[in-house]
Amino acid sequence: MPDALFALPASIDLAIVGAGPHALTLVTHLLQKKKSMRGRFLVFDPRGTWMSQWNHQFAAFEISHLRSPAVHQPDPDPHALRTFAEARPDELFPPYDLPGTRLFQDFCQDVIRRWQLQTCVYPAQVTRMMPFSHHRRSRFCLELSNGQTLIARRVVMANGGSIPQVPEWVEQVVTPYPNDRLLHSGRVDLRGLQLQGERVLIIGGGLTSGHLAIGAIARGAQVFLMARRRVYEKLFDADPGWLGPKYLKDFWAEPDWSTRWQMIQQARNGGSMTPAILTQLRRLQRDGKIVFYEQCQVRGARWSGEHWQVCCNNSAVHECLHNQKIDRIWLATGSQLNATKHPLLKDVLDTYPIEVVKGLPVVDEYLRWQRCELFIMGGLAALQVGPTARNLSGARAVSDRIVPALTKSSLALS
Numbered sequence: 139m140p141d142a143l144f145a146l147p148a149s150i151d152l153a154i155v156g157a158g159p160h161a162l163t164l165v166t167h168l169l170q171k172k173k174s175m176r177g178r179f180l181v182f183d184p185r186g187t188w189m190s191q192w193n194h195q196f197a198a199f200e201i202s203h204l205r206s207p208a209v210h211q212p213d214p215d216p217h218a219l220r221t222f223a224e225a226r227p228d229e230l231f232p233p234y235d236l237p238g239t240r241l242f243q244d245f246c247q248d249v250i251r252r253w254q255l256q257t258c259v260y261p262a263q264v265t266r267m268m269p270f271s272h273h274r275r276s277r278f279c280l281e282l283s284n285g286q287t288l289i290a291r292r293v294v295m296a297n298g299g300s301i302p303q304v305p306e307w308v309e310q311v312v313t314p315y316p317n318d319r320l321l322h323s324g325r326v327d328l329r330g331l332q333l334q335g336e337r338v339l340i341i342g343g344g345l346t347s348g349h350l351a352i353g354a355i356a357r358g359a360q361v362f363l364m365a366r367r368r369v370y371e372k373l374f375d376a377d378p379g380w381l382g383p384k385y386l387k388d389f390w391a392e393p394d395w396s397t398r399w400q401m402i403q404q405a406r407n408g409g410s411m412t413p414a415i416l417t418q419l420r421r422l423q424r425d426g427k428i429v430f431y432e433q434c435q436v437r438g439a440r441w442s443g444e445h446w447q448v449c450c451n452n453s454a455v456h457e458c459l460h461n462q463k464i465d466r467i468w469l470a471t472g473s474q475l476n477a478t479k480h481p482l483l484k485d486v487l488d489t490y491p492i493e494v495v496k497g498l499p500v501v502d503e504y505l506r507w508q509r510c511e512l513f514i515m516g517g518l519a520a521l522q523v524g525p526t527a528r529n530l531s532g533a534r535a536v537s538d539r540i541v542p543a544l545t546k547s548s549l550a551l552s
C-alpha cells in the first residue's frame with residue numbers, strides 16, 4: 139500500500155469511499171457547486187490514486203476503447219472530453235465517438251489536475267463503517283486497513299459496491315486444483331500470459347467474455363465460450379432512452395420497488411457484446427479458433443491433475459465439452475449487487491434498518507440512507523437512478539442527486 143502524503147485528521151466533514159470514476163464525478167460536481175468544500179472531504183482507496191481499478195481493468199483485459207460515448211465522463215462540462223480530444227481525433231472510435239482507453243485515462247488525469255485533486259486520496263481501504271449518534275446527530279466511525287480510525291459527519295459509498303458472481307458448480311468442485319486454473323474475470327490479467335496450445339473455457343455472454351476470448355486467442359489459445367443464453371449484440375449496456383425522460387418517466391412513476399427492479403433487469407437484459415467485438419469473434423469462429431456453446435451451462439467440473447473435465451447440461455444439442463481437455467476456466471459471470479452482503483453496510487443496516495429489494499437499498503431521492511448522512515453511488519443506487527446507475531452516465535445522474543444534499547443546509551438531516 140502506498141504511503142499517505144498527509145496525516146489523517148481525527149475527523150472530517152465528508153468521507154468518500156473509493157476513488158473510481160463515480161467518486162471523481164461526484165467531487166468535480168461538488169466543487170463546481172460549492173468551492174468551499176475543498177479541504178472538507180477525503181477520498182479513501184487502498185491503491186492511493188484516482189481511477190486505479192478502472193485503469194487496471196482496461197489494461198488487464200486489453201480494452202482498446204470505452205463502450206460509452208465521449209459525453210459520459212467525470213467533468214461537469216459535458217463537452218470537456220471532446221474538447222480535450224480535438225488534437226487526438228483518431229482516438230475517438232465509431233460509431234458514436236467512443237473514447238480510446240489512453241485518451242480517457244489522459245483526460246481523467248487532466249480532470250484531476252484541473253480540479254487540483256492530486257492529494258485528496260488517502261491510501262487505505264475502509265474496513266468498517268460504524269454509525270453512531272453524537273448530540274443526536276448521525277456520525278460514522280471509519281476503520282481503515284492501516285489500523286487508523288476517523289470520524290466522518292457524512293459518507294459517500296463510491297466503491298463499485300459489487301461482489302463477484304460465481305456459479306454454484308464452482309463450490310462443488312471437490313478435486314483440488316491450481317489457483318490460477320479457475321479464475322473469476324476480475325482476477326484475470328492477460329498481460330504476461332502465454333497460452334500457446336492451451337484450451338480456455340470462458341463462461342458468460344457479456345463484453346468481458348468477448349475481450350478475454352480475443353486476448354486468449356491472440357496468445358495462441360483455443361477458446362470455448364459458453365453462455366446461458368444466445369450471445370447477442372447491443373451497442374450499449376442499456377438503451378440510450380434510459381439517459382433521459384423517454385424511459386425514466388415511467389420508471390420514476392412506478393411506485394413499486396420490485397417492479398422497478400424488474401424494469402432495470404429488462405433494460406440491461408444480462409450481458410451483451412458490442413457489434414464490433416461479436417463480428418471479430420464470428421470471424422475467429424470461422425477460423426476454428428473459438429467454439430460457441432450457447433444456451434448451455436456447466437453441470438460439473440473436475441481437475442484431473444493436468445486438465446479440467448467439464449460436463450455441460452445441454453450435450454444433446456452439441457458435442458459435450460466432456461471430451462475436451464480444458465487448461466483454464468475463466469468466469470466472466472459478472473458481479474452481484476447486494477446491500478445485505480456488503481461488509482461495509484452491515485453495521486449501518488443493524489443501526490438503521492432499511493427496505494432492501496432484491497439486494498438494492500431503498501434510499502431517498504438524494505440517494506441517502508434512511509435517517510443518516512450516508513449516500514450511495516453506483517449500481518446500488520439503481521432503484522432511484524435506473525439501469526445506468528453503475529455506468530459513467532449514472533455517475534453524473536447520481537452526483538446530480540447527491541450534491542444538493544451535500545451543499546444545501548436546508549436538505550441536511552436535523
Ligand SMILES: Cc1cc2nc3c(=O)[nH]c(=O)nc-3n(C[C@H](O)[C@H](O)[C@H](O)COP(=O)(O)OP(=O)(O)OC[C@H]3O[C@@H](n4cnc5c(N)ncnc54)[C@H](O)[C@@H]3O)c2cc1C
Pocket residue numbers: 155156157158159160161182183184185189190191192195196199203204205206210262263264265296297298299346482515516528529530531
Ligand atoms: C471492464 C469494464 C469496462 C467498462 N467500461 C465501461 C464504459 O466504457 N462505459 C461505462 O459507462 N461503464 C463502463 N463500465 C461500467 C462502470 O462504469 C465501471 O465499472 C466503473 O469502474 C464504475 O465506477 P465506480 O467508481 O463505481 O467503481 P470502480 O471503478 O470499481 O472504483 C471503485 C474504487 O473503490 C475502491 N474501493 C473498493 N472498496 C473499498 C473500500 N472498502 N475502501 C476504500 N476503497 C474501496 C476500489 O479500489 C476502486 O478503486 C465498465 C466496467 C468494466 C468492468
